Amino acid sequence: MPELPEVETIVNDLKPVxxxxxxxxxxxxxxxxxxxxxxGFDAVKGRKIVxxxxxxxxxxxRFDNDYILTIHLRMSGRLILEKxxxxxxxxxxxxxxxxxxIYFCDTRKFGRIWLNKKTEFEKNTGIAKLxxxxxxxxxxxxxxxxxxxxxxxxxxxxxxxxxxxxxIGNIYAxxxxxxxxxxxxxxxxxLNKKELEKLFSGIKKALQQGVKxxxxxxxxxxxxxxxxxxxxxxxxxxxxxxxxCLICGQNLTKIKAAGRTTIFCKKCQK
DNA sequence: GACAATGTTACAGT
DNA sequence: CACTGTAACATTGT
Numbered sequence: 588m589p590e591l592p593e594v595e596t597i598v599n600d601l602k603p604v605x606x607x608x609x610x611x612x613x614x615x616x617x618x619x620x621x622x623x624x625x626x627g628f629d630a631v632k633g634r635k636i637v638x639x640x641x642x643x644x645x646x647x648x649r650f651d652n653d654y655i656l657t658i659h660l661r662m663s664g665r666l667i668l669e670k671x672x673x674x675x676x677x678x679x680x681x682x683x684x685x686x687x688x689i690y691f692c693d694t695r696k697f698g699r700i701w702l703n704k705k706t707e708f709e710k711n712t713g714i715a716k717l718x719x720x721x722x723x724x725x726x727x728x729x730x731x732x733x734x735x736x737x738x739x740x741x742x743x744x745x746x747x748x749x750x751x752x753x754x755i756g757n758i759y760a761x762x763x764x765x766x767x768x769x770x771x772x773x774x775x776x777x778l779n780k781k782e783l784e785k786l787f788s789g790i791k792k793a794l795q796q797g798v799k800x801x802x803x804x805x806x807x808x809x810x811x812x813x814x815x816x817x818x819x820x821x822x823x824x825x826x827x828x829x830x831x832c833l834i835c836g837q838n839l840t841k842i843k844a845a846g847r848t849t850i851f852c853k854k855c856q857k
Numbered sequence: 858g859a860c861a862a863t864g865t866t867a868c869a870g871t
Numbered sequence: 872c873a874c875t876g877t878a879a880c881a882t883t884g885t
Binding site: 590593644659661663697698713747756757758759802803805806807808826848 | 862866
């Protein structure tokens with residue numbers, strides 16, 4: 588389900604509510620969802636949340652004793668603050684605080700929750716392997732061109748590689764390629780300077796638009812308060828198989844690239 | 858029943 | 872080592 592913009596939306600919802608909350612306990616209904624089980628959480632009983640932040644598609648909450656609770660929603664995970672019955676199906680764990688409860692719901696059970704010391708959380712969760720944050724100041728055109736150089740292969744593989752750029756998934760990869768007017772199955776090494784420049788700004792544009800519209804709710808995504816985003820109404824290609832290109836009217840093409848469903852416009856994208 | 862689904866990883870093969 | 876394709880994880884919906 589969630590890519591960078593969706594995770595960012597959830598984190599922004601959680602931030603004001605969770606800062607200062609005191610942790611009581613975790614209730615687990617699916618063992619595999621919580622790495623290491625409930626025992627480790629004794630370390631943060633009675634401790635206060637001091638920071639909530641996103642890294643790639645990971646959600647992190649730091650306690651006042653420098654333990655970090657990390658959540659990855661994978662495909663179908665949700666973090667829900669509001670107790671609305673229809674949103675609480677497939678509850679896998681519940682984080683109980685003094686003044687709020689966070690429900691972790693996850694139909695497909697791919698999502699994970701970890702608790703680690705600050706010194707170990709990046710290594711233990713996989714965050715250590717993440718590449719650059721595409722909406723950060725550090726992600727400049729120069730840096731992007733450096734990341735591209737020396738690599739080759741299918742463009743879409745490159746965009747989805749979390750160890751290069753963190754946070755892009757299937758939706759925003761296709762949208763970025765549309766903005767850049769290049770096909771997702773192009774070879775990375777075949778892109779010229781102009782195309783790479785457009786791809787760089789296309790990535791930023793697609794992700795920023797997603798954040799601005801509070802995420803893409805095609806099938807699953809809802810924010811922490813149970814509300815849908817609106818970005819699905821503004822996509823150019825993702826999820827628009829058999830529909831017409833919004834720019835040229837041509838029917839959009841569906842292929843598999845990097846093992847994932849991929850949609851593009853044959854006429855607009857070279 | 859077959860197939861696909863917003864993610865990630867392990868593994869086999871080139 | 873770098874890259875590619877596939878299966879697997881588990882469940883739901885078409």
